[in-house]
Amino acid sequence: MDMIIQASYLIAAVLFIxxxxxxxSPVTARRGILWAGAGMVLATLVTFLTPEVIDxxxxxxxxxxxxxxxxxxxxxxxxxxxxxAMTDMPQMIAMYNGMGGGAAAAIAAVELLKASSxxxxxxxxxxxxxxxxxTDVAILAILGAVIGTISFSGSIIAWAKLDGRLSLSRxxxxxxxxxxxxxxxxxxxxxAIYFSADINTIIIFFVLALILGVFITVPVGGADMPVIIxxxxxxxxxxxxxxxxxxxxxxxxIAGIVVGSAGSLLTQLMAKAMNRSxxxxxxxxxxxxxxxxxxxxxxxxMKEIQAQDAGILMAFASQVIIxxxxxxxxxQAQHKIWELTQILNEKGVSVKFAIHPVAGRMPGHMNxxxxxxxxPYDKIYDMDDVNAGFKNTTxxxxxxxxxxxxxxAKNDSSSxxxxxxxxxxxxxxxxxxxxxxxxxxxxxxxxxxxxADNTKMLFGDGQKAASELIQAVKEx
Amino acid sequence: MIEGLAAIYIFMLAGFTGYEIISKVPVxxxxxxxxxxxxxxxxxxxxxxxxxxxxxxxxxxxIGFIAVLLGAGNAVGGYVVTERMLxxxxxxxxxxKGEES
Numbered sequence: 001m002d003m004i005i006q007a008s009y010l011i012a013a014v015l016f017i018x019x020x021x022x023x024x025s026p027v028t029a030r031r032g033i034l035w036a037g038a039g040m041v042l043a044t045l046v047t048f049l050t051p052e053v054i055d056x057x058x059x060x061x062x063x064x065x066x067x068x069x070x071x072x073x074x075x076x077x078x079x080x081x082x083x084x085a086m087t088d089m090p091q092m093i094a095m096y097n098g099m100g101g102g103a104a105a106a107i108a109a110v111e112l113l114k115a116s117s118x119x120x121x122x123x124x125x126x127x128x129x130x131x132x133x134x135t136d137v138a139i140l141a142i143l144g145a146v147i148g149t150i151s152f153s154g155s156i157i158a159w160a161k162l163d164g165r166l167s168l169s170r171x172x173x174x175x176x177x178x179x180x181x182x183x184x185x186x187x188x189x190x191x192a193i194y195f196s197a198d199i200n201t202i203i204i205f206f207v208l209a210l211i212l213g214v215f216i217t218v219p220v221g222g223a224d225m226p227v228i229i230x231x232x233x234x235x236x237x238x239x240x241x242x243x244x245x246x247x248x249x250x251x252x253x254i255a256g257i258v259v260g261s262a263g264s265l266l267t268q269l270m271a272k273a274m275n276r277s278x279x280x281x282x283x284x285x286x287x288x289x290x291x292x293x294x295x296x297x298x299x300x301x302m303k304e305i306q307a308q309d310a311g312i313l314m315a316f317a318s319q320v321i322i323x324x325x326x327x328x329x330x331x332q333a334q335h336k337i338w339e340l341t342q343i344l345n346e347k348g349v350s351v352k353f354a355i356h357p358v359a360g361r362m363p364g365h366m367n368x369x370x371x372x373x374x375x376p377y378d379k380i381y382d383m384d385d386v387n388a389g390f391k392n393t394t395x396x397x398x399x400x401x402x403x404x405x406x407x408x409a410k411n412d413s414s415s416x417x418x419x420x421x422x423x424x425x426x427x428x429x430x431x432x433x434x435x436x437x438x439x440x441x442x443x444x445x446x447x448x449x450x451x452a453d454n455t456k457m458l459f460g461d462g463q464k465a466a467s468e469l470i471q472a473v474k475e476x
Numbered sequence: 477m478i479e480g481l482a483a484i485y486i487f488m489l490a491g492f493t494g495y496e497i498i499s500k501v502p503v504x505x506x507x508x509x510x511x512x513x514x515x516x517x518x519x520x521x522x523x524x525x526x527x528x529x530x531x532x533x534x535x536x537x538x539i540g541f542i543a544v545l546l547g548a549g550n551a552v553g554g555y556v557v558t559e560r561m562l563x564x565x566x567x568x569x570x571x572x573k574g575e576e577s
Contacts, residue, residue, distance in 0.1 A: 009522075016516045017493055023512045023562070024501040030562045036516055037555050044551075047522045053529030062529050062537065069528070069541050070521075073548030081556030092557050093511050096518075100550035103520040106543035110527045110536050117533075136480075152546075233514050240520045241490070245483060247523050253483070254490045255519040261494030262513050266506065269498075364506035371564040 001051060008046040009251035015039030016255045020262070026377070043251050044070075073099075086372050087329040090365065091162035094229045097236050098155025104239035105148035105206070108141050111246055112193065112202050119197030130194050137246050142190050144242030146209050151235040153213030158229055161217075168218055175219050182212045216282060224281045226358060226365075227270045231278065234263025270358065276420070302438065305456035307465060310432050311472025317394030319350045321386065323423055324366045325359050327400015327436065331462030334373040337399065340470050341375070347473065353379055354386040354423050356404035387424050396428035398449075400435070400462050406447045417445060431455040434465045511558040518551030 019036030022028040047053070048063065056062055077096065084092050112129060115138075119127040130138045160166035172178050189205035192198075220228050237259030244252025271278045314320055322341070328334060341351045353375060359366045370380060381389075390396060398405055405425040408415035425431050426449050433450055435457060449455055458465050501509055524547040528540030 012519070016519070017497070020497050020509070020512055020516060023509050023558075024497060024505060026502070026505060029505060029508060033512060033515070033555065033558045033562055036512065037559075040515075040518060040521075040551055040555070043519060043522050044525070047525045047529075050526060050529060053526065056530050057532060058537075059529075062531055062540075065537060065541050066525050066528050066544055069544035070525075070548040073545035074552040077549040077551075077553030078556055081553045081560070084557070086560075089507070089511070089557060089561065092553065093514050096550050096553035096557065097514050099546040099553070100514070100517050100520050103524045103543045103547035103550060106539050106546065107520070107523050107527045110531065110539050110543070113535060113539070114532075136483075230510055233510055233517075236520075237494075237513065237517045240517045240523070241487070243520070243523055247526055249523055249526070250486070252519050252523050253486055255516050257487055257490035258494035258497070259513040259517045261491040262498040263494075263510070265495055265498045266510060266513075270506075364508070368507055368561055368564060 001049060005046045005050060006250065008042050009249065012039035012043035013251045013254040015042070016251075017258060020258070085332075086369060087332065088163070089368070090226070090229065090360075091159045094155045094159040094162060094232070097229065097233050098152050098159065101148045101151030101155060101232065101236040101239055103148075104236065104243045105145055105152055105209075107243045107247070108145035108148060108239075109202070109206065111141050111243075112145065113199065116197050116199050116202060120199075128195055128197050132197070133246075138194055140242040141246045142193055144239045144246065145206070146186065146190055147235050147242070148239035149206060149209035150213035150216070151232045151239060153210045154217040155213075155229070155232045155236075157214050157217040158220075158225060158232065161220075162225055169221075171215065171218055175215065179212070179215050182208065182215060186212050220281065224276075226360075227267055227276075227278065227281045230263060230267040230270055234260050234267055237261075237263050302450050302457045303455065305432065305458050307458060307460075307468030308472045310456065310458050311469050312476065313430060313432070314344060314349065314395050314397070314469070315347050315473045315476050317344075317349050319352070319389070319393045320344060320395045320397060321352045321354050321390065321393050321425075321428065323354050323356070323359075323396060323398045323401050323405060323425055324370070325356075325399065325401025325404060326365075327402075327434070328462050329360055329365065329369055329400070331400065331464075333399060333462035333466045334369045334375075336463050336466035336470065338370070338373040338375050340466055340473065341379070343470060343473050347476075351379065352381050352386060352389070354381050354383065354425075356383055356401070356423050357421075359401060359404050383421060383423055390424045390427040393428040394430060396425040396431045398425055398431060398433045398435075399466070402435075402447055403445065405449055406445065407449055407452075408445065408447070412448075415445065425449065426452060426454075429454065432458055434458045434460065434462055436461060508558060508561045511554065511561055515551065515554030515558050518547065518554045521547030521551045523547070 015035050016039050019032040022032030115129045115132040119129060119132045186208040189201060189208055192201050193205055237256045241253050241256025241260055244256050267278060344351050355366050405423050406417055407426050409417040409420040409422045412418060431454055524543035528544050531537045531540045
């Protein structure tokens, strides 16, 4: 029986890797998730057959509890995952990821508590968690516990921030200092657990790690959220891999470490796209405190344009480049924008979509939304492919994007965005910006593009503005 | 069962595999892939089931129950969200693309 179980775990791990591999190409991506899903079902089912579980003293109670927990947790996730709007996907990923981190931490907690009570049974007091579990298992159990717990509470904060339930940017003065002290304390207690068997040490350790996860996520600026979610995703993977070693489960080790390394690389790619280091994301907190400039030195006024005039401008353009941002997602304007594109195409206008690597709340977020609306891939361009084309563009239509077209990133070395590659919308003959109001973007920084001579502002909700543009172009 | 050097091999090879998978991915698939890898670490459910399955005290059962609850949420939620996202890459969209170009 053990042989069958181990073989099934191995097959599951292979299915995960092949599934992820297929997900890395648009053609096979759908099959990829089905393969990975099959692996998960297989691994879950054979776990019910594990001899240790079946022969456990409380087998019937425990197995009932497992089924009830799966029904509740899985049922809730199924319902919420089905119901959530496409635009809210990033925060749902954050939440499910946090749940995984929490599960890994809870596994560690069970193991540590078990070891603690075993060690406490030795009256001499010489037995520690390390000697009960063994050096390697103890270290990885504790490491997994720290990482999993931070990922759990951090992801929940990330979810709350993205979902608009939490707008806090700091809890205490000198937050970074507090975090550093807290981090040291957490590490201290982690080491203490290793050398002791005291149950209170374990409890304090988990509480500290929970608070640390909250504290390091709260100051992170909204624009950096994708990087953080990706990082927590990688961390959960690592925690799962470590706890897999503790339980001697090959599927958990392989799947966890694969996700850990893939997630780390993805995090780096994202941070690089914003020209920031991962450390920078944690410690800078762009736009969250006094570091954000008030936009001094920007001269000129925003010039408003009516949809009527904007429509005419676009209908007689030779080329239009549409730059979508999070605002388009919020307004659910992607369908209207695609309709507008089709009407412009009928009038002989060439229309391209330009996607900044970090547009929206996640890399590829905009691509997903445009795909949902039915925009074909060949109209969607990456930053590097489209940037040279802005010079020959009649109209650059910016819808709900801000920081990714902020020229300060190119020419103002005092700007926190300085050095981040941007879409060169400012080079277009005309720039039309659809925006809800005059406020700053998610990073809290003024955008000189909005004050430029060739820029016109079309104020209003993205979907409404797009409908008005469609109307205006149709009437011609 | 899996110890010492063998474990280090597994850790290392799994690490390279993950790196290899991501390094050639087009930007448009970054979000689905992040979501997909989020689903894959839902395998923690299996560990959680094991932990609850061999629980002996009420405390262990309570924590184990929470672990299974969260793990199941990770696995099922991760799957549903990824599947919905990838649904948009279905072949009929490819056809539309062909007609227009």
